[in-house]
Amino acid sequence: MSGFKVVQPGLMTLIQDAGRFGHHRIGLTTGGPLDALAFKWANRLVDNPVNTTALEISFGGLVLLAETDAQIVLAGAQMPLKINGVEQDRWHAHRIKAGDKIEVGFSAQGARAYLAVSGGFQVEHSFSSSATVTREGIGGFTGEKLKQGDYLNCKPPMKHKGYRLPETHRPDYSDNVTLRVITGYQQQAFSDYQKRLFFSSEYKVTDRADRMGYRLAGPEVKPALDGILSEGICHGAIQIPADGQPIVLLNDRQTIGGYPKIGSMIALDTARMAQMLPGSRISFDEISIDDAHNLHCLAHIRFNNTEPEPVD
Known part of the structure; x- marks a missing residue:
């Protein structure tokens, strides 16, 4: 066999690809990585297509035993990476051999990290994706988080390029940030105050x-409406339930809902928020849909134009 044995699964480690698209009509949500940028960088640094199946590690604690030669990279939150007990740089491809022990410690800053392997983890797809959504029991291994003793199959060893992302290009996961929101048509249910x-x-x-x-x-926000007929919910929608406390909906949200929505957070910032631990403080800034489109395009260009450094 060629792959990795799960010695310790961590608090919440999920098999994820870019997500499950085109199935909302049958009630299946998107899934996929909460921090798409860190996920894409993890794959890019081991020369994979950016939607290749990887692991999303929430908070840390993962231990794997390699039973293959490969390259791995850990990108995202500040979770220490050790190979055979020696701490290694994150955002940096490392060659490993069969018998190596890979440990991902608990996060010092940020909440999600992504472990990618050259060639990707080989997982059977459900409805066109390997993305795990535990609420729906779909994707990954029978729709569940990793468990001790699971086996992650990989392609046989092959020659792959490896890269590192210079520190100047690595995201900042500090707390207390302002996140950008586009108000939607239901903003009329909220007074100017x-x-x-x-x-x-x-x-x-x-x-x-x-x-x-x-x-x-x-502070409680009170719409003029008590509720609405259930309707489709987009990624980043900010619902205001009866208690007036906002809920920002993410990848594993239900596909419909009936709470009034004051607006939607842009995807760049839902990724940023998903890296925040309980107790972190945030505020909101209103932007236009044109501003959001420009920010999305600039981020796409920045990712494509940022050249990682080759490693031996």
């Missing part, structure tokens, strides 16, 4: 924060 309150206040990430959504705590 309520909107000013929302955009001028500071909110705290609660411990009710997971892949479905982040529940925040702060």
Whole structure:
């Protein structure tokens, strides 16, 4: 066999590819990496297509035993990476051999890291994707997080290029940030005062924060509507339930919902928020859909134009 044995699965380690698209009509959500940028860099640094199946490690604690020769890279949150007990640089491809022990420690900053292997983890797809959504019991290994004793199959060893991302290009996962929001058509359900309150206040990430959504705590925002007919929900939608505390919906959200929505956070910033631990503080800034489009295009160009450094 060629792959990795799971010695210790960590707190929450999921098999993910870029996501499951085109299936909302049958109630299946998108899944995929909460931090798409770190996921794409992990694959790019081991010369994989950017949607190749990798591991999303939440908070840390993963230990693997290699039973193949390959290159690996860890990108994202500041989780220490050790190979055979020796700490190694993150955002940097490392050659490993069969018998090597790979340890990902617990995060010092940020919440999600991505472990990619040259050639990708070989996982059977469900509805066109390997992305694990535990709420739906789909993707990965029977729709569940990794467990001790699981085996991650890989392609046989092959020659792959490896790269490192210079520190100047690595994301900053510090806390207390301003996240950008596009107001939607339901903003009419919120008075000018309520909107000013929302955009001028500071909110705290609660411990009710997971892949479905982040529940925040702060000044109560009250819409004029108690509820609406259930309708489709986009990634990043900010629902305001009866208690007035915002919920930012993420990759594993339900596909429909009935709470009023004050707007939607842009994907660049949902990724940033998903790296924040409970207790972190955030605020919101209103931008236009044109601004959001420009930011998305600039981020795409920046990723494509940033050249990582080859490693031996």
